Amino acid sequence: METDRSASTPERQPLLRVRGLGKSYRRKGAGWARTDVIVAASEVEFEIFAGQTLALVGSSGSGKSTVARCVTRLEKPDVGHVWLQGADIAHLGFSDLRPFRHELQMVFQDPATSMNPRFTAAEIIEEPLIIQRPGDKSAHRVRAKELMQEVGVSPQWANRPAMEFSGGQRQRLAIARALALKPKLLVLDEALSGLDLSTEAQIANLLLDLQASHSLAYLLISHDLALVARLADMIAVMAHGRIVEQGPVAQVMANAGHSETRALVASARVAQANLAALGAAL
Amino acid sequence: MKYAARRALRAVVLLFGVSVLCFLFTEMAPGSFFDEMRLNPQISPETISGLRARYGLDQPLLVRYSRWLTSVVNGDLGFSVAYNSPVAPLLWSRALNTLLLTTTAMLLTWLMGVPLGVWSAAYRGRWLDRVVEAGNSLLISIPEIVIALALLALAVRSRVVPIGGMISIGHEDLSGAGKVNDILRHLLLPTAILVLAGIAIVIRHVRASVVEVLDAPFVRAGRGLGIGRTRLLFRHVLPVAASPAISLFGFSIASLLSGSLLVEIITGWPGLGPLLLDATLARDVYLVIGGIIVSAVFMIAGNFIADLMLLVADPRIGTGGLNEE
Amino acid sequence: MKNKSRVRSVILLLVGLHAVVLFAGFFSPYDAKEQDRNLPYVPPSRLHFTGRTGFHFRPFVYASAADVDGYREDPAEEYPVQFFVRGNSYSLLGVIESDLHWFGVRRPARIMLLGADGFGRDEFSRLLFGGQISLAAGLLATFLTLATAAVIGTVSGFYGGWIDESLMGTSELFLSLPWLYFLLGVRAFLPLHVSPAGTFLLLIAVIGVIGWARPARLVRGVVLSARTRNYVSAARGFGGSDLYLLRRHILPETFGVLLTQAALLVPLYVAAEATLSFFGLGVSEPVPSWGNMLASLQQYSVIVSYVWLLAPAAALVVTSVIYAMLADALHSVKSQ
Numbered sequence: 001m002e003t004d005r006s007a008s009t010p011e012r013q014p015l016l017r018v019r020g021l022g023k024s025y026r027r028k029g030a031g032w033a034r035t036d037v038i039v040a041a042s043e044v045e046f047e048i049f050a051g052q053t054l055a056l057v058g059s060s061g062s063g064k065s066t067v068a069r070c071v072t073r074l075e076k077p078d079v080g081h082v083w084l085q086g087a088d089i090a091h092l093g094f095s096d097l098r099p100f101r102h103e104l105q106m107v108f109q110d111p112a113t114s115m116n117p118r119f120t121a122a123e124i125i126e127e128p129l130i131i132q133r134p135g136d137k138s139a140h141r142v143r144a145k146e147l148m149q150e151v152g153v154s155p156q157w158a159n160r161p162a163m164e165f166s167g168g169q170r171q172r173l174a175i176a177r178a179l180a181l182k183p184k185l186l187v188l189d190e191a192l193s194g195l196d197l198s199t200e201a202q203i204a205n206l207l208l209d210l211q212a213s214h215s216l217a218y219l220l221i222s223h224d225l226a227l228v229a230r231l232a233d234m235i236a237v238m239a240h241g242r243i244v245e246q247g248p249v250a251q252v253m254a255n256a257g258h259s260e261t262r263a264l265v266a267s268a269r270v271a272q273a274n275l276a277a278l279g280a281a282l
Numbered sequence: 283m284k285y286a287a288r289r290a291l292r293a294v295v296l297l298f299g300v301s302v303l304c305f306l307f308t309e310m311a312p313g314s315f316f317d318e319m320r321l322n323p324q325i326s327p328e329t330i331s332g333l334r335a336r337y338g339l340d341q342p343l344l345v346r347y348s349r350w351l352t353s354v355v356n357g358d359l360g361f362s363v364a365y366n367s368p369v370a371p372l373l374w375s376r377a378l379n380t381l382l383l384t385t386t387a388m389l390l391t392w393l394m395g396v397p398l399g400v401w402s403a404a405y406r407g408r409w410l411d412r413v414v415e416a417g418n419s420l421l422i423s424i425p426e427i428v429i430a431l432a433l434l435a436l437a438v439r440s441r442v443v444p445i446g447g448m449i450s451i452g453h454e455d456l457s458g459a460g461k462v463n464d465i466l467r468h469l470l471l472p473t474a475i476l477v478l479a480g481i482a483i484v485i486r487h488v489r490a491s492v493v494e495v496l497d498a499p500f501v502r503a504g505r506g507l508g509i510g511r512t513r514l515l516f517r518h519v520l521p522v523a524a525s526p527a528i529s530l531f532g533f534s535i536a537s538l539l540s541g542s543l544l545v546e547i548i549t550g551w552p553g554l555g556p557l558l559l560d561a562t563l564a565r566d567v568y569l570v571i572g573g574i575i576v577s578a579v580f581m582i583a584g585n586f587i588a589d590l591m592l593l594v595a596d597p598r599i600g601t602g603g604l605n606e607e
Numbered sequence: 608m609k610n611k612s613r614v615r616s617v618i619l620l621l622v623g624l625h626a627v628v629l630f631a632g633f634f635s636p637y638d639a640k641e642q643d644r645n646l647p648y649v650p651p652s653r654l655h656f657t658g659r660t661g662f663h664f665r666p667f668v669y670a671s672a673a674d675v676d677g678y679r680e681d682p683a684e685e686y687p688v689q690f691f692v693r694g695n696s697y698s699l700l701g702v703i704e705s706d707l708h709w710f711g712v713r714r715p716a717r718i719m720l721l722g723a724d725g726f727g728r729d730e731f732s733r734l735l736f737g738g739q740i741s742l743a744a745g746l747l748a749t750f751l752t753l754a755t756a757a758v759i760g761t762v763s764g765f766y767g768g769w770i771d772e773s774l775m776g777t778s779e780l781f782l783s784l785p786w787l788y789f790l791l792g793v794r795a796f797l798p799l800h801v802s803p804a805g806t807f808l809l810l811i812a813v814i815g816v817i818g819w820a821r822p823a824r825l826v827r828g829v830v831l832s833a834r835t836r837n838y839v840s841a842a843r844g845f846g847g848s849d850l851y852l853l854r855r856h857i858l859p860e861t862f863g864v865l866l867t868q869a870a871l872l873v874p875l876y877v878a879a880e881a882t883l884s885f886f887g888l889g890v891s892e893p894v895p896s897w898g899n900m901l902a903s904l905q906q907y908s909v910i911v912s913y914v915w916l917l918a919p920a921a922a923l924v925v926t927s928v929i930y931a932m933l934a935d936a937l938h939s940v941k942s943q
Contacts, residue, residue, distance in 0.1 A: 540786050
């Protein structure tokens with residue numbers, strides 16, 4: 001296990017450091033053609049410091065989800081390093097990853113599929129606790145209810161099946177579940193994409209509050225630049241599997257260098273304008 | 283063509299698999315089998331040692347298998363203890379009788395079942411269709427042995443058809459047409475049982491697939507265009523609905539073979555059934571295995587034919603455009 | 608919900624059927640093995656309501672006396688049907704001893720609701736006791752098949768790769784053998800004369816082992832689709848092991864399929880037991896099963912003259928129909 005020796009500054013090590021990350025997929029070509037190789041991500045590099053939010057943006061197919069899945073080790077990267085607090089988790093085996101599960105958790109895009117519909121709210125939240133520390137059921141249940149409270153879902157509904165909650169509430173439960181192991185970094189993979197605007201705003205506020213109270217770092221995957229502007233400190237723009245531009249949010253968005261960035265900013269502005277026009281018309 | 287080749291390959295692989303299974307069967311009780319043979323005074327020690335050498339029981343497994351396989355392919359299916367004769371000739375005539383029964387039953391089942399299924403789909407919802415469907419569901423539930431016994435009881439009490447065997451006494455004295463007629467009359471009862479046992483599921487599946495097609499947009503478009511009902515049914519609906527029905531064909535071969543075993547024993551039709559039952563009761567190993575091989579060959583061949591029919595009915599399959607499985 | 612209540616009422620019917628069979632000792636007036644050599648093939652007892660003292664609600668029977676061409680009723684004495692009588696002792700589930708019977712008549716008369724067989728044994732009692740064997744065989748064999756199918760299907764669907772391919776290839780092999788031939792084949796290799804208990808277990812093993820292929824494929828399908836769900840990935844992300852994922856998320860998805868398959872398989876296997884016993888390859892005398900009770904019907908003279916001996920066939924039909932109703936009801940619940 002390599003330790004990261006090239007720290008940015010001696011006093012302040014990044015929480016997460018990614019270097020040279022690459023992943024390709026083999027896809028069976030149509031008919032009898034030989035298999036195609038699709039490069040989903042290549043030469044990806046970035047850093048996230050504690051309490052900071054890095055947004056990874058790009059159009060669909062740019063590779064952002066692949067990066068998210070590689071960082072959380074839902075998939076194994078082909079090449080590269082992923083240093084989490086100085087330890088390289090990029091190529092560790094399943095059991096070796098166990099201690100790192102506490103540090104790093106993911107919130108998925110679609111709460112309907114990311115949680116077992118037969119589970120109750122409490123069962124969903126306590127699942128990571130039960131997996132990591134089996135046996136202490138009542139304590140886990142208490143903690144689950146605390147977390148429900150914290151994300152704004154009434155603990156009274158702890159025994160309701162997940163199906164019965166609204167989309168926004170389910171996403172809150174997903175966040176609560178992600179917080180159960182007290183991670184330092186949350187990966188939000190398009191976590192607010194399926195929500196309506198007012199719910200999205202509420203969840204965004206919730207995320208900001210949680211970040212402040214738990215000094216969480218976020219890796220925010222999104223295609224919505226307005227949201228990014230709201231939540232993120234740093235931004236990295238991806239296109240065709242590579243990062244094409246990186247830097248502080250305000251700076252990158254104001255002076256977009258790469259064509260991809262400009263295109264994203266432009267479409268965001270159009271969306272904003274439409275929204276404003278709609279607001280004016282109503 | 284590729285599809286047919288693939289299906290042929292699969293059939294061959296299955297045959298291999300069956301052969302391995304049957305071979306393992308022979309391996310499972312050779313010791314006791316030969317011990318039993320030794321106790322049988324009718325079989326000389328020379329025959330036994332000859333058989334042992336021929337089957338190379340002292341050789342490694344793979345060698346034994348390849349030897350066994352070669353002899354099977356050459357038509358040598360072993361030796362029957364109970365009948366004191368090689369297995370293959372014993373099976374041959376019986377297999378033909380079984381083939382006669384099963385093909386007749388298969389033809390009748392489908393010739394009657396398909397129109398009934400189509401007809402009930404075309405008139406779905408009306409009270410007649412409901413009655414047919416209820417009766418059909420009941421028929422599907424009734425176990426084959428019950429149908430067999432019920433029809434047997436009916437036949438014996440009413441004395442309408444001859445029961446038992448394939449030919450009557452004095453068959454040889456009949457004219458050519460008379461002989462055929464005699465066999466057909468004996469065929470009636472076992473065929474009736476098999477058809478009754480199998481037709482219900484054919485009707486249900488044909489009805490279901492026709493209904494599915496009738497609800498399809500292209501049919502409704504045709505109706506909108508004013509295409510007449512019968513023309514619609516036969517020129518447009520039937521070809522599309524045919525494919526699932528033909529897939530059923532492959533499956534029904536298996537149940538038909540098992541069913542024929544039962545029916546032959548109960549009605550006394552001289553097919554593989556009664557022979558195999560006696561063989562099982564006598565623990566006549568090679569005869570039983572020979573029967574399994576023959577039935578498996580019938581089955582795999584039948585399925586292959588069904589696959590080919592599927593190709594004819596739905597050419598899309600041949601181009602590999604559809605996903606297999 | 609209309610469909611759920613349908614399932615419930617069918618299950619009630621099933622429970623009723625199985626309960627009557629389970630408590631055969633109570634519901635039947637006689638022991639299955641009790642012979643009356645004076646009364647072979649006696650037809651079903653007729654219940655009379657009007658006797659010498661006129662009409663009364665309690666039915667009675669006459670004793671049967673041998674006649675020139677069969678039997679006639681001997682009007683000399685009336686034997687009223689009594690309920691909750693003391694009779695032969697039997698043991699419930701092999702544990703509790705009792706001698707209480709639901710109904711009976713005073714000796715030497717006999718109440719044989721479904722007549723008697725060639726040994727003068729009460730067909731009705733034999734039907735109930737025979738049901739114990741036949742239904743138990745069906746249920747146990749189904750359990751065996753589904754347990755095998757669940758394991759194989761899960762392993763195949765979850766791990767994929769060459770394990771999946773070889774298991775599914777084997778399943779296709781099993782599917783391509785006609786089941787009865789295969790059954791005979793397996794049966795031929797097993798010793799023919801074992802103890803009744805041994806035969807019974809053998810029967811269950813043979814029937815149960817044959818049918819795993821189709822349910823295994825269905826289970827595999829369910830497992831395949833469940834495996835790729837996001838919540839399974841999420842659980843893995845928390846560090847869930849394979850065993851945990853299977854136990855907590857994937858296997859519960861298979862229960863629906865297994866249940867519907869059970870409803871389809873039980874009547875099939877009950878019929879299979881009946882068929883095998885009918886041929887003499889299953890449970891043998893004197894233990895009754897619906898199959899070997901029907902075996903005497905292979906003689907054409909029997910099937911012509913003594914129709915009441917077809918009772919086990921009717922029992923088979925009733926069983927199959929009720930299970931078919933269950934399968935149907937389950938199907939409509941699933942698709943709603």
